[in-house]
Amino acid sequence: MKNPRAVSAVTRRIADQVYSHAKEGRLVLTLGGDHSIAIGTIGGTAKAIRERLGREIAVIWVDAHADINTPETSGSGNIHGMPVAFLTGLATEENEDFFGWLKTDNLISVKKLVYIGLRDVDPGEKRILRENGIKAFSMFDIDRHGIGRVMEMALAHIGSDTPIHLSFDVDALDPMWAPSTGTPVRGGLTLREGDYICECVHETGSLVAVDLVEVNPSLAPANDIGAHETVRAGCSLVRCSLGESLL
Numbered sequence: 001m002k003n004p005r006a007v008s009a010v011t012r013r014i015a016d017q018v019y020s021h022a023k024e025g026r027l028v029l030t031l032g033g034d035h036s037i038a039i040g041t042i043g044g045t046a047k048a049i050r051e052r053l054g055r056e057i058a059v060i061w062v063d064a065h066a067d068i069n070t071p072e073t074s075g076s077g078n079i080h081g082m083p084v085a086f087l088t089g090l091a092t093e094e095n096e097d098f099f100g101w102l103k104t105d106n107l108i109s110v111k112k113l114v115y116i117g118l119r120d121v122d123p124g125e126k127r128i129l130r131e132n133g134i135k136a137f138s139m140f141d142i143d144r145h146g147i148g149r150v151m152e153m154a155l156a157h158i159g160s161d162t163p164i165h166l167s168f169d170v171d172a173l174d175p176m177w178a179p180s181t182g183t184p185v186r187g188g189l190t191l192r193e194g195d196y197i198c199e200c201v202h203e204t205g206s207l208v209a210v211d212l213v214e215v216n217p218s219l220a221p222a223n224d225i226g227a228h229e230t231v232r233a234g235c236s237l238v239r240c241s242l243g244e245s246l247l
């Protein structure tokens with residue numbers, strides 16, 4: 001793992017902050033930053049919603065990548081490729097300085113996790129998804145059924161009246177819409193498909209937290225409009241998740 005001490009310490013503080021807001025019943029919006037921050041945001045809401053409502057949260061993870069490598073399966077050692085493994089308990093560490101601060105209260109169930117937009121999944125991750133029966137809608141499924149039907153199926157899997165944490169990686173969008181991100185992958189969602197996902201999740205009335213991550217304006221050539229476009233796309237996604245509608 002690269003920089004485990006720093007990432008563990010930062011995500012622990014994020015978890016405390018998100019927990020304290022979600023515990024009061026506030027919807028928590030977190031802007032990132034790489035996707036490792038979801039260890040903190042989801043860890044925080046999972047615990048707060050258990051205490052406040054006695055419920056387990058569902059997570060809708062919109063991303064080109066599954067981010068479910070364990071430290072053992074990861075080829076890069078980047079923790080932003082591992083947050084879901086830590087959050088589901090598939091990766092565990094005893095040491096408090098290496099994510100050992102995550103307790104059962106912070107964890108989520110693989111049954112209440114749904115992926116949308118996948119198209120770059122490592123071999124070890126494919127095995128993890130299969131072995132744990134994790135629901136995943138790749139770009140193939142979106143091409144086949146359309147985003148409308150995919151959202152129906154994703155929300156049906158979660159079940160109605162379940163508190164939802166939406167974790168949206170801007171790299172789920174095609175680089176045409178969001179080029180300024182660390183690990184862009186071609187063949188992604190259109191901006192409208194991304195907005196639609198957020199609109200549908202808002203419409204459930206069950207949203208408790210939103211992450212919008214991997215927006216990195218520094219990753220664009222000077223004088224390029226890519227950084228501006230990426231920020232603009234991110235703002236659109238956030239507004240839709242907060243209830244802005246076209247009419």
Ligand SMILES: NC(=[NH2+])NCCC[C@H](N)C(=O)O
Nearest residue numbers: 035065069076078080081183
């Ligand atoms: N949040 C992200 N950008 N994740 C990309 C992960 C890429 C690759 N699967 C890895 O584990 O290194």
Ligand SMILES: [Mn+2]
Nearest residue numbers: 035063067169
């Ligand atoms: Mn990600």
